[in-house]
Amino acid sequence: MLAFKILFAFLYDLLLLCAVWFVSAIPFVLWQGSEFQQKPLVLLSFQLYILAITYIYLSYFWVNSGQTPGLRTWKLRLVRNDDYLLTRQNAHLRFITACLFFSVGWITLFIPSKRQTLQDLLAGTKIVSIKESQ
Template identity: 65%
Template sequence: MSGFKILFANLYDLLLLIAIWFVAAIPFVLWQGQEFTDKPGVTFAFQIYLIAITYVYLTFFWIQSGQTPGLRTWKLQLVTENNTLLSRYSANLRFIFTILFFLIGWVGLFLPKQQLLQDRFAKTKIIAVKNQ
């Protein structure tokens, strides 16, 4: 399987997440006003809010089918090392590692196993799906 497919699937999901963040920001901005960025505590709360939305989006798909819309488009699936769907614990672990390795997790795609660093630590893998 090509590391580029994994990269493009994640970019596809990022585009969807940006749209979701945009819509999710509307009530927050209406509630706090446009100057909410001038208040450090409110800015921090907004960042936590966006991370929570990201958590719900990703873990929902990981647990339900192992396929986010991006993974489904590229015919990929996220599974455990035993080829089973992720449990809530596995999804939480992978999400934490995804946050921790956000900037360097991609390095794993260029190693022989072509596996994201967060997948190595969370004991998960992305596999190709033949039929959907």
């Protein structure tokens, strides 16, 4: 059950992140023009810009409360293995491993013995259920 809650929280956050990407792309497109896809270096800089926006968005929630809007909705919290909030270093490591192992990382969530994504295992973090009274 926890694995499906984590997956649904991810999908919820992805939906919100799409809105953030859309809004954050507007200034870039206005600055570069609609033909920026034709220029490889500009396209690469746009992709790095979107990646940076994604990191800022996610790490803000991870470090400050341990709950992105999706995790909050599904009553989950991202914590270190010692049950404290993530440090900036944990957030860096989790984000980098999530980017590198995105498609493979989710497979480990459905292994009964661990119930953690690969990025959580590598970063020393975990997603836990919280009680409604918190």
